[in-house]
Amino acid sequence: MKKLLILCTAVLFGITGLRADETAEDIVKRKPSAVKIETIGTRARMEIQRNGSPLAELLVDQYSVQKPNDQRTFIEIKAPANVKGTRFLMIAKNGVTDQRIYLPSLGKVRRITGQSEGTENFLGTDFSYNDMEYLQRDTSLDTHTLLREEEYGGVPCYVVEAVPKNTKSEYAKTAMWVEKDSRHLVKVAFYDRKNTLVKILEMSNYEVTQGVDTPRTTKMTTLALNTSTIIHIVKMQYNMNIPDKIFSPQYLEQGR
Template identity: 30%
Template sequence: MKFNTITMMAFLLAIGFVQGQSLPDGQSIAEQTYARNEGNSVKRKLIMELTDKRGKTRVRETTALRKYFGEERRLIIFYETPTSVKGTAFLTYDYPDAEVDDDQWLYLPALRKTRRISASNRGDYFLGTDLTYEDIKLETKISRDDYNYKTIGIEQVDGQECYVLEATPKDEATAKELGYSKGKFWVDANIWMMRKSESWDIAGNPLKTVHVTDIRKVQGIWTLHRIDVQNHKTKHKTVFRFEDIDYSTDLSDDYFTEEALVDGL
């Protein structure tokens, strides 16, 4: 059997051995996705396209802000169109301490009420999309707290070498919260961004595939511009597009409060 260079490299990586070195363990790869430079803050447009199994598409336009407060990461999303969801807002506080549950709130203008989202609800789908509240928070990171990982090799995604990780929730309670029995992640070996993931539901059935594309530098920072999510059970899909990305704007701390959910931009 004749091997070309790429085939031979893939074979060596698959058995976990390249030039005498084993593949990095999954937990260290997860940590690297958090260590990646994201800038101190960012402002961007986030456009969501939701398509049901009949092919009907709805579009949601939002403004998303993110800022670091020391090691604590805060994200807020303001819905702008259509009018049926205008004024809806979502806020999350991502704490660095794994022992402390993250705080999340959702403001629904029709009810004139802010609802706190508990950790047990983080596996719920985010406002009709195919990502969960937890997925929205993580973006291209992979959780360093929820899974046991096994690095199984290196594969290419969109021409880029990625570490391939198999993941299982650390316990049954975590699996129930996330809504996943297992996962598989492809993490870019050079820029430490997740480029692809697959997940299975609690019963072990294929649930969804996430594909992150159009990754390029903005103001010197590697930045995603598109996420495609396909739900294999419902045949629903969501496209997230990021535009007008700016890391240089000085964002006021006042944007990242419960009061800002009601007040808006």
């Protein structure tokens, strides 16, 4: 199962009934729902904060397709005017990820290359380009350990650690909190190569959308800067018809 955990929809990491003999690997490979999800379309409001005070707000459209060894994500900024028309395309195919961004202020497409560029934040949000790739990684790329059971937000949770098999990964490990009863993923902690906790992702306000438990609110916090990006889902549709042309370099540059 892929961690289809993308910028506007931190959603598809559900877990069904846990047997006494199940391991952490079993937990993360559980199907998220009875609904087979191949495409997602969302509109979201992204609020950027520092020290709890608002800095900026973006209106974002996102389209994603999930196929075996082929994941595609397209993002377009609809507002405010100073960044309207900014478009981002990510295609992860057969283990190779291609990321490109179109900036209206430059009037051209720029490819995101190298680990250093990947650590740049996407339009001032708390999501780096590497984050957007990392959050869609296949579970087979990590080694998982069930660390403990504890309460989070007053709810009993499983805490599962994921360590990348690739030692050059930006993050040394992540830890995930999954509610025992609802099986909702509610928190992900990110640790850098020095094993320092650097970011926290939180999901809340779950609602059933087309038969899928979906968090309507997602918050990414960068601890060193005390900044946060809060994503509020305005509307979402699963298994919608998404034209292939949306994931093309021409559409990225021209928007049509």
